[in-house]
Amino acid sequence: MISFQSFIISVEANAGVISVSTYGVDYGIVFPGEQLEKEFIVYLATTTEVEYIITQTPKPGSYSDLCPFLEKISEEGEGDTATSSTVSPADPSDTWKIIFKVPAILGFVAQDHIFGIVSNGGDYGCDIGVEIIE
Amino acid sequence: MPNYNQTTEIPVKIIKSSKMQFISGLFKKLLKRSGNFVLILAIISSQVYLLSAFEAHVINVTARICIPLETRTPGYWKTHQEVTELLLPVTLGCDEITTFEQAFDILDSSAEAMRKKLESHLLAMKFNIKYYGVGEYFTESCYYEGQDIPINTTINELVAEADLLLCNSGTREELEDIKDKLDCLNNLHQIRECATSFQLTRFFALPTVTIEETYSTSTVTESQIEPEMFLLEEEITTLETTTTTEEITTTTEATTTEESTPPPEEPTPPPAEETTEEGTNQEEQTTEGEQTTTEGETTEGGTEDGSSSESTEGTEAGEGTEATEGGESTGDEGGTGGEEGSGGEAGTEGGEGTGDTGETGDSSSTGEGGEEASGETSPETNPTTNTE
Numbered sequence: 001m002i003s004f005q006s007f008i009i010s011v012e013a014n015a016g017v018i019s020v021s022t023y024g025v026d027y028g029i030v031f032p033g034e035q036l037e038k039e040f041i042v043y044l045a046t047t048t049e050v051e052y053i054i055t056q057t058p059k060p061g062s063y064s065d066l067c068p069f070l071e072k073i074s075e076e077g078e079g080d081t082a083t084s085s086t087v088s089p090a091d092p093s094d095t096w097k098i099i100f101k102v103p104a105i106l107g108f109v110a111q112d113h114i115f116g117i118v119s120n121g122g123d124y125g126c127d128i129g130v131e132i133i134e
Numbered sequence: 135m136p137n138y139n140q141t142t143e144i145p146v147k148i149i150k151s152s153k154m155q156f157i158s159g160l161f162k163k164l165l166k167r168s169g170n171f172v173l174i175l176a177i178i179s180s181q182v183y184l185l186s187a188f189e190a191h192v193i194n195v196t197a198r199i200c201i202p203l204e205t206r207t208p209g210y211w212k213t214h215q216e217v218t219e220l221l222l223p224v225t226l227g228c229d230e231i232t233t234f235e236q237a238f239d240i241l242d243s244s245a246e247a248m249r250k251k252l253e254s255h256l257l258a259m260k261f262n263i264k265y266y267g268v269g270e271y272f273t274e275s276c277y278y279e280g281q282d283i284p285i286n287t288t289i290n291e292l293v294a295e296a297d298l299l300l301c302n303s304g305t306r307e308e309l310e311d312i313k314d315k316l317d318c319l320n321n322l323h324q325i326r327e328c329a330t331s332f333q334l335t336r337f338f339a340l341p342t343v344t345i346e347e348t349y350s351t352s353t354v355t356e357s358q359i360e361p362e363m364f365l366l367e368e369e370i371t372t373l374e375t376t377t378t379t380e381e382i383t384t385t386t387e388a389t390t391t392e393e394s395t396p397p398p399e400e401p402t403p404p405p406a407e408e409t410t411e412e413g414t415n416q417e418e419q420t421t422e423g424e425q426t427t428t429e430g431e432t433t434e435g436g437t438e439d440g441s442s443s444e445s446t447e448g449t450e451a452g453e454g455t456e457a458t459e460g461g462e463s464t465g466d467e468g469g470t471g472g473e474e475g476s477g478g479e480a481g482t483e484g485g486e487g488t489g490d491t492g493e494t495g496d497s498s499s500t501g502e503g504g505e506e507a508s509g510e511t512s513p514e515t516n517p518t519t520n521t522e
Contacts, residue, residue, distance in 0.1 A: 020191045027197035040193055059194065066197060100197060108201045118199065125196045132189035 017046040018087060020130050025098060032104035033113055039075070042087060042094045042130055049088035051133040054096070059125030066124035069116055071099040098128070203268045207320050208258040212241035221264045226257055227300025248309040249300065255316035256296045262320065263289060276318035283318050292316065 021041040030036060044050060054072055058065040074080035075095045087094055103116035118124075211218045215234050223232040231237050240257050243250045263269040269290040276283045285292065296312045 017189065018191070020193060023191070023193055025193060025195045027195075029198050029200055031200055031202050036197075038195075059196070063196070066195060070195060098195065100195075102197075102199060105199065105201050121199045121201055123196065123198050125194070128193040128195055130191040130193070 017044070017048075017050045017132060018052060018130065019043045019045050025128075027100055030100070030102045032102050032108065033110060033115065034102040035115075036100045036102070038098050038100070040096050040098065040128075042085070042096065044087035044089065044092040047089055049086060051084070051086050053084065053131050053133060054082040055129040055131060057127050057129065059127050061125070063123050063125030064118065064120065066100075066126035069101055069103055069124075070126055070128070071101070072128070073097045073099060203271060204266045205262040205268060205320050205322055206258065206265075208241040208254045211258050211261045212238050217265065218261060221261050224257065224260045224264070225297070226253060226260070227297050231257065248306050248313060249303075252296060252300065252309050252313040252316070255313055255320055256293065256300070258320050259289065259293055259296075259316050263293065269293070273319065276315060276322060281318075283315055285315050285319075289319065292319075 019042075021039075021043070025038045025040065027036050027038065042052065056067045056070065056072075058067055072082050073096070074085065075097050076091075078091060078094070080086065080094055085094055101115040103118045104110065104113045105121050106117055106119045109117055215238075218237055219234045222234065222237065223230050224237075225231075226240070231240065237257060240250075240253050243254050245251070270288055272288050273285045273292075275285055287295075292312065292315060296316065299308055299312060
């Protein structure tokens with residue numbers, strides 16, 4: 001039993017199999033029609049291949065939902081998608097671009113506006129998750 | 135055939151027990167049999183849960199979506215009678231402006247008195263509030279031409295303060311301070327603030343006073359303040375002794391103090407070929423633009439249709455200045471003017487934007503469009519002309 005427990009503990013110590021380059025992306029003040037891009041990188045932190053997915057959920061609190069206006073694109077052309085991505089010793093990092101297409105505000109929509117429309121201005125937020133597939 | 139059936143009586147003792155006792159008995163038996171195995175499974179499952187929870191990295195993405203709103207200079211309002219007239223009457227201090235002629239005199243004021251300058255910019259801002267609805271916008275500061283002027287009120291509050299000062303004859307410093315703020319906002323062309331004071335306090339739970347303190351302590355450093363103050367003082371002292379020739383050199387400086395420069399009363403029209411030839415030197419272009427638009431405005435004031443040859447000249451000057459600075463801001467106008475304006479005026483705004491940037495080659499806007507371009511770009515690039 002004691003030896004078995006020590007095995008479990010060793011697994012827990014190796015649990016951080018990936019890391020991400022940032023935990024906060026702030027676009028600041030934005031205006032309808034703008035297209036803004038920010039990057040984040042997913043790093044492999046172990047010696048074995050790790051599969052992960054990228055999720056997004058509305059940010060809790062007084063934020064309106066920013067998620068529908070974010071697009072996540074892998075910049076490396078390795079076939080990684082938000083629903084299935086891999087980092088391995090051969091490909092130890094994935095660079096992701098978050099594209100934010102700023103929506104217009106209802107009542108102030110330009111004739112040539114092509115992005116989405118929201119009902120109010122103000123603070124918007126979205127939590128992007130990088131989750132390991134077990 | 136032998137009989138294999140045998141009746142046997144088995145004594146059965148029925149014990150009345152609760153269901154729970156029965157279950158617990160069963161559970162005890164199970165525990166005894168599975169023993170450590172269940173315990174090990176429990177440990178494994180708990181560890182697996184911890185493992186998966188640890189591997190969720192959350193990136194917090196935020197943004198504030200705003201609507202850019204427009205403002206215009208006194209120079210615009212005095213040259214667009216068709217729009218300005220619709221916004222009358224307005225109060226100005228303790229007076230009421232009821233006719234376009236009254237408004238024109240105030241907007242066209244070239245007086246050096248700070249009170250008159252404030253009146254001019256206050257009136258322009260009142261038109262901006264009425265036409266573009268910028269009144270309830272909370273403005274933390276106004277950044278223009280390298281200067282960041284802290285404001286920290288809504289525009290309506292700023293205007294009310296200015297009205298009060300005019301009624302109660304404030305000191306020159308008070309008048310100048312508020313004039314600079316209004317001047318900056320009028321020349322901003324786009325107010326890139328998106329929250330009202332109510333929204334700000336709701337979002338950040340900070341009263342306006344706290345925001346002001348935060349700004350003054352953290353954002354503006356001493357080194358940033360001092361040069362500005364020196365600049366203002368310097369200009370004020372130089373303005374008192376400037377001659378007409380020095381005036382041209384001051385036009386390239388910051389807007390907020392430029393207005394103090396007395397504009398030339400007598401138009402000094404440059405030769406037409408000069409305005410078309412000078413396409414390289416920005417400063418020269420700007421001063422040329424000033425001179426030509428000065429002429430354009432004085433003539434435009436009388437001929438709004440812009441069908442005369444003078445308006446064409448003004449257009450050329452306007453195009454010349456766009457190449458330097460005006461293009462950016464007028465481009466913005468072109469983008470948003472159409473969306474924000476309403477009715478016929480919106481069309482006028484949109485026309486300006488496209489006419490200025492030349493995107494659509496709105497030569498179709500001919501004389502009128504050209505005149506708007508000149509009337510519009512000249513205040514932007516040469517704010518000195520605004521107070522004419």
